[in-house]
Amino acid sequence: MNVKHFIEDKILLFEMTEELDHHNTEKIRDRADYEIQRFMPKRVIMDFFRVKFMDSAGIGLVIGRYKQVSAMGGRLELLNVSDKIKKIFEMAGILKIIPIIDVSLESQRKE
Amino acid sequence: MIKSKKNEMKMEFDSKSNNEAFARISVAAFASQLDPTIEEIADIKTSVSEAVTNSIIHAYPNRTGLVKIRAILYEDEVEIEVSDNGEGIENIDEAKEPLFTTKCNLERSGMGFTIMENFMDNLKVESIVGLGTKVTMTKKIKKVHN
Ligand SMILES: Nc1ncnc2c1ncn2[C@@H]1O[C@H](COP(=O)(O)OP(=O)(O)O)[C@@H](O)[C@H]1O
Ligand SMILES: [Mg+2]
Numbered sequence: 001m002n003v004k005h006f007i008e009d010k011i012l013l014f015e016m017t018e019e020l021d022h023h024n025t026e027k028i029r030d031r032a033d034y035e036i037q038r039f040m041p042k043r044v045i046m047d048f049f050r051v052k053f054m055d056s057a058g059i060g061l062v063i064g065r066y067k068q069v070s071a072m073g074g075r076l077e078l079l080n081v082s083d084k085i086k087k088i089f090e091m092a093g094i095l096k097i098i099p100i101i102d103v104s105l106e107s108q109r110k111e
Numbered sequence: 112m113i114k115s116k117k118n119e120m121k122m123e124f125d126s127k128s129n130n131e132a133f134a135r136i137s138v139a140a141f142a143s144q145l146d147p148t149i150e151e152i153a154d155i156k157t158s159v160s161e162a163v164t165n166s167i168i169h170a171y172p173n174r175t176g177l178v179k180i181r182a183i184l185y186e187d188e189v190e191i192e193v194s195d196n197g198e199g200i201e202n203i204d205e206a207k208e209p210l211f212t213t214k215c216n217l218e219r220s221g222m223g224f225t226i227m228e229n230f231m232d233n234l235k236v237e238s239i240v241g242l243g244t245k246v247t248m249t250k251k252i253k254k255v256h257n
Contacts, residue, residue: 022164023128029218053135053153055160056226060218084153091229092210092222 001028003035010042013079020054025061036068044069045101049080058085059092066098077101118144118184126167126176126195134180135159141182142189145252154230155189155250161223162193162246168214170197170244188232190249199240207236 002015014032017024036044046062048054062078069076078100081089089095120141124130135156142155159180166178181192200206207228212221228234231248238244 019132021131021160022168023131025218026128053156053160055157055164056220056222057164059220059222063220064218088157088222088226091225092220 001031003031005039010040011045012036012039012041012043013045013047015047015049016051018050018052020051020058020061022055022057025057029061029064032065033068036065036072036074040072041069041074044074044076045079046076047079048082048085051082051085054085054088056088056092059088059094062089062094062098063092066094114185114188116183116185119182121179121181123177123179126171126178126197128164128167130178131160131163131167134163134178138180138182138191142184142191142252145184145187145189146255147189147252148255151250151252155191158227158230158248158250159191159193161227162191162248165223165246166193166195166197166244168217168219170195170199172198187254188249188251190247192245192247194243194245196243199242199244200236200238201240203236203238 001017004013006013012035017028044065046065066076076098078098081100122137124134138159139152139156143152147155163178170176176195176197179194183190205211207224209225210221212219224234224236227246227248231250233249235247236244
């Protein structure tokens with residue numbers, strides 16, 4: 001997983017790896033929580049741009065990070081969510097509390 | 112009506128999490144003989160991943176055991192069986208409910224069975240506490256005529 005820090009805006013961007021299953025999400029979770037605690041972000045963006053496979057482990061990963069980030073007063077957002085992944089999140093009802101943001105924010109990554 | 116079997120495969124492997132990708136890719140490769148769409152293959156991969164992960168996490172929480180898969184191809188359908196000789200499930204109806212999990216400490220979402228039910232055409236769960244669990248799922252592979 002790639003991590004990008006936008007220091008001024010206090011934004012953390014996590015680029016998810018290709019396969020989000022139980023095996024891979026355990027490593028991502030540890031790295032993400034380490035970064036969140038160190039950086040104290042106002043916004044955390046999970047970017048699904050690279051994700052080719054996701055099962056219910058992805059739901060657990062998102063809910064877990066949502067709890068971490070909100071406990072510190074921050075906000076969690078999802079980026080580049082494909083229809084397939086969206087369907088899985090919808091089944092769990094998490095899109096009611098965690099927003100998918102628009103790709104226009106893409107530009108922020110190139111700063 | 113008797114369905115005529117076209118092909119069958121069996122595999123078994125240790126309940127280690129790095130076998131999750133191996134398992135779903137193997138089953139998908141086997142099922143591709145029926146010429147499924149990308150969408151159908153994705154549904155199969157996700158469902159196999161759910162069932163196999165369940166055996167790895169829930170059936171053998173503190174030890175390594177064997178996870179078995181059997182896949183049968185029919186003319187227009189694939190049947191996949193994922194089984195283990197682990198802990199078993201006490202209340203299957205409860206386990207199948209959306210968001211029900213016995214392992215929320217491990218960030219499980221309780222959506223595994225719900226996903227299998229949604230992505231496959233049929234799901235059957237059999238389990239005996241102390242003996243193990245067998246999940247059987249089928250998916251119709253629609254023939255595309257051109
Ligand atoms: N193979 C299995 N062996 C033992 N228990 C199982 C098995 N599969 C599922 N379960 C039980 O059913 C519950 C629900 O499974 P599932 O819907 O996949 O959610 P999750 O895996 O996120 O907990 C699990 O929490 C577990 O208690
Ligand atoms: Mg599960």
